[in-house]
Amino acid sequence: MANAPxxxxxxxxxxPPTPLLDRDSNLRGYKxxxxxxxxxxxxxxxxxxxxxDAYLRRFGLDDATRAAVAARDWxxxxxxxxxxxxxxxxxxxxxxxxxxxxxxxxxxxxxxFLKERLGK
Numbered sequence: 368m369a370n371a372p373x374x375x376x377x378x379x380x381x382x383p384p385t386p387l388l389d390r391d392s393n394l395r396g397y398k399x400x401x402x403x404x405x406x407x408x409x410x411x412x413x414x415x416x417x418x419x420d421a422y423l424r425r426f427g428l429d430d431a432t433r434a435a436v437a438a439r440d441w442x443x444x445x446x447x448x449x450x451x452x453x454x455x456x457x458x459x460x461x462x463x464x465x466x467x468x469x470x471x472x473x474x475x476x477x478x479x480f481l482k483e484r485l486g487k
Contacts, residue, residue, distance in 0.1 A: 396448020399436070402426035403453035412460055439463065441471040 402423060405411045415422045423433045435443040436457060444454050451468075458468060470480035481487040 392448040393450075394448070396450065398426050398428050399432050399444060399447060399449045400453040402428060402436075403449065403456045406456040406460060415460055441468045442474070445472065 402425075405426075406415060411422075419437065420433065423436055428436070432444075432447050434440075435447060439457070439461070441454060441458075444457075445451060451472075455465070455468070458465065464477075466480060466485070467477050469484065470477045473480055473484065475483065
């Protein structure tokens with residue numbers, strides 16, 4: 368790019384307030400992602416619904432991660448290393464519209480997100 372700042376496209380450049388998916392965040396979110404991926408099985412979804420906290424503890428999730436899942440704090444789950452494709456499995460248990468997750472990621476209310484981002 369002809370007029371790009373010197374630090375643009377350099378490793379480690381911050382993109383506030385976007386959580387970056389890198390090696391460290393992948394390692395940090397491994398247990399969360401493994402738990403979320405397990406929800407693809409009907410018996411796992413039943414166990415999750417029956418006793419969510421016990422199910423999360425089975426995967427060794429720490430307090431902060433369990434709290435983020437319990438609150439369905441999508442942005443926090445991503446910040447903690449959750450991969451959005453796996454986190455969507457959690458949203459399917461409730462079910463939560465994907466636009467609600469998009470709104471959370473954008474820091475907007477669901478209504479504002481629908482109006483501003485989707486024109487609805």
